[in-house]
Amino acid sequence: MPTAKAYAAFSADSALAPFVLQRRDPLPQDIRIGILYCGVCHSDLHQARNEWNATTYPCVPGHEIVGKVLEVGRSVTKFKPGDTVAVGCMVDSCRTCPNCVDALEQHCEHGPVFTYNSPDPHGGGMTFGGYAESIVVDEAFVLRIPDGLDLAAAAPLLCAGITTYSPLRHWKVGPGQRVGVVGLGGLGHMALKFAHTFGAETVLFTTTPDKAADARRLGADEVVVSRDPDAMARQAARFDFILDTVSAPHDIDAYLNLLRRDGTLTLVGVPPQGVQVMPFSLIGGRRRLAGSLIGGIRETQEMLDFCGEHGIVCDIELIPIQGINDAFERMLKGDVKYRFVIDMATLNGESSGGR
Numbered sequence: 001m002p003t004a005k006a007y008a009a010f011s012a013d014s015a016l017a018p019f020v021l022q023r024r025d026p027l028p029q030d031i032r033i034g035i036l037y038c039g040v041c042h043s044d045l046h047q048a049r050n051e052w053n054a055t056t057y058p059c060v061p062g063h064e065i066v067g068k069v070l071e072v073g074r075s076v077t078k079f080k081p082g083d084t085v086a087v088g089c090m091v092d093s094c095r096t097c098p099n100c101v102d103a104l105e106q107h108c109e110h111g112p113v114f115t116y117n118s119p120d121p122h123g124g125g126m127t128f129g130g131y132a133e134s135i136v137v138d139e140a141f142v143l144r145i146p147d148g149l150d151l152a153a154a155a156p157l158l159c160a161g162i163t164t165y166s167p168l169r170h171w172k173v174g175p176g177q178r179v180g181v182v183g184l185g186g187l188g189h190m191a192l193k194f195a196h197t198f199g200a201e202t203v204l205f206t207t208t209p210d211k212a213a214d215a216r217r218l219g220a221d222e223v224v225v226s227r228d229p230d231a232m233a234r235q236a237a238r239f240d241f242i243l244d245t246v247s248a249p250h251d252i253d254a255y256l257n258l259l260r261r262d263g264t265l266t267l268v269g270v271p272p273q274g275v276q277v278m279p280f281s282l283i284g285g286r287r288r289l290a291g292s293l294i295g296g297i298r299e300t301q302e303m304l305d306f307c308g309e310h311g312i313v314c315d316i317e318l319i320p321i322q323g324i325n326d327a328f329e330r331m332l333k334g335d336v337k338y339r340f341v342i343d344m345a346t347l348n349g350e351s352s353g354g355r
Contacts, residue, residue: 202220
């Protein structure tokens with residue numbers, strides 16, 4: 001079994017550090033990928049620090065992966081060595097349950113195999129993610145990056161992109177609708193880009209007034225400071241759809257009350273302590289509180305192709321792998337515009353140069 005250099009968390013309170021992991025030899029349907037870039041998702045921090053109480057150590061995070069095909073198994077038909085490819089949050093599923101048949105592998109009734117910290121059905125143990133120099137994945141869970149996209153800036157599309165694209169598409173966001181986005185971070189900035197491109201009137205809610213100019217650059221038609229009670233009151237019952245991207249504790253009722261009758265607020269942020277909702281916030285306007293989890297493989301490819309057509313990528317800060325622990329701390333402070341991406345060549349003391 002081949003080895004790969006990586007960075008791993010070894011306990012909930014330890015810094016990520018160098019680690020050498022084993023990847024399986026490619027099976028007939030597998031692709032071995034040399035990783036060029038890996039985005040840094042807030043989920044990586046949650047998992048590394050066991051904030052969801054389900055981490056197995058050592059844990060190698062990373063599920064926003066862009067790389068080049070190094071080797072293909074004898075049964076592979078979709079890819080060849082040298083192709084630019086991507087891997088997102090999942091690397092397998094049962095493929096036979098109703099949800100998998102409907103191309104919603106993220107809702108696999110037997111549980112999807114996540115890219116890291118998930119039981120590995122092939123090699124045993126747990127899966128290891130993209131903070132590594134290579135990965136081996138079944139071709140059915142490998143995606144194609146459209147030509148022309150900056151590869152480093154495309155990496156976070158594999159989670160931040162599909163996490164926001166999928167609910168906006170599912171609830172048919174488009175022209176004639178007023179759409180709110182709560183939070184301007186890794187998820188929120190992509191939600192603004194997509195909602196604007198879909199033709200909706202798009203409003204950002206933020207606790208930070210100095211983000212207004214950036215929000216408008218990213219596609220917001222209006223910016224509301226959520227700490228201003230008068231500004232929030234003026235938005236009451238005006239929204240068809242709100243996408244809540246915030247992972248910190250906050251008042252969900254304040255946003256539910258901004259929905260029109262039959263409006264929907266969808267959660268994609270995951271506050272570790274959960275959320276509380278007053279029933280009258282839902283009952284009063286026949287409003288809906290919903291959730292959304294990434295997207296299936298087919299929809300993720302659709303999202304990538306849409307981004308290729310419209311030139312959409314994430315706003316990123318490229319970092320060396322040796323800076324990952326500092327990046328985690330900065331991410332907790334909101335000190336990133338708007339997604340860290342690791343240049344994986346730095347594992348070997350090199351740099352890919354951002355392409």
